[in-house]
Amino acid sequence: MKILVTYLTVTGNTKKVADAIFGVIEEEKTIQPISEVxxxxxxxxxxxxxxxxxxxxxxxxxxxIEEKAKGKNIALFVTHASPEGDEPLQGWLDSCKEAAAGANLVGFFECQGEMSKELADAMVKLDDPNLAAWGKMRDETLGQPDVTRLERARVFAREAMSKVS
Ligand SMILES: Cc1cc2nc3c(=O)[nH]c(=O)nc-3n(C[C@H](O)[C@H](O)[C@H](O)COP(=O)(O)O)c2cc1C
Known part of the structure; x- marks a missing residue:
């Protein structure tokens, strides 16, 4: 079995998850930023x-995903700054899964990732009180994804691989 791990990351959170997943793959494997695939x-x-x-x-x-993953086995992982289990987050995660509707989605993983200072600073200045309050939550995201979340990502990776092998 040949497995690719590809990702986009701006501040490194999604790459941390990608690296954790890559580490548990015992098959022929490649890891590449999405821009290189x-x-x-x-x-x-x-x-x-x-x-x-x-x-x-x-x-x-x-x-x-729309252009290159049609009908292909993919396992999707997403990092976000919102607290896991947050109500509005559930709808946003659904839209992530919907974006993969043309592929064969064999697994989905999500976890919190640290909110960048730049984003937090921009959000707190917004007039919308909900978005401003969201920007103030940065401190609660520091250090994410932590070791517990990376371990959950490894479990997700093993499960996804077991569905394809
Ligand atoms: C332009 C921008 C938009 C974002 N939008 C959301 C969002 O809608 N919901 C959310 O929970 N986090 C949002 N975030 C936070 C990132 O998803 C989060 O910090 C993520 O872990 C960053 O991953 P990275 O370090 O791999 O770039 C946004 C960040 C940026 C820069």
């Missing part, structure tokens, strides 16, 4: 990682 046709399973950007997948990742 042209074709996933040669892989039996592709792990695709994205930061949540604007209440859904980053657009580059969305387009990648």
């Amino acid at each position: 042209n074709d996933i046709g040669g892989y039996d399973l592709t792990f695709v990682g994205s930061p949540m950007h604007g209440f859904g997948l980053d657009n580059t990742v969305k387009e990648f």
Whole structure:
């Protein structure tokens, strides 16, 4: 079995999850930023990682899945700054999964990732009180994804691989 791990990351959180997943793969494996991947046709399973950007997948990742992953086995992982289990987050995560509707989604993983200072600083200045309050939660995200979340990512990776092998 040939497995690819590909991801987009701006501040490193999604790459941490990608590295954890890559570490537990005992098959023939490759890890590459999404910008370097042209074709996933040669892989039996592709792990695709994205930061949540604007209440859904980053657009580059969305387009990648729509254009290159049609009918292919993919396992999607997403990092977001919202607290896990937060109510609005559930709808945003659903939209991430919907973006993979044309692929064969064999697994989905999400966890919190640290909110960048730049994002927090921009959010707290917004007039919308909900978005401003969200920006103030940065301290509660520091250090994420932590060891517990990375371990959960490893479990997710093993489960996804067991569905394809
Ligand atoms: C432009 C932008 C938009 C974002 N939108 C959301 C969002 O809608 N919901 C959310 O929970 N986090 C959002 N975030 C936070 C990131 O998803 C989160 O910090 C993620 O872990 C960053 O991953 P990375 O370090 O791999 O880039 C946003 C961050 C940026 C920079």
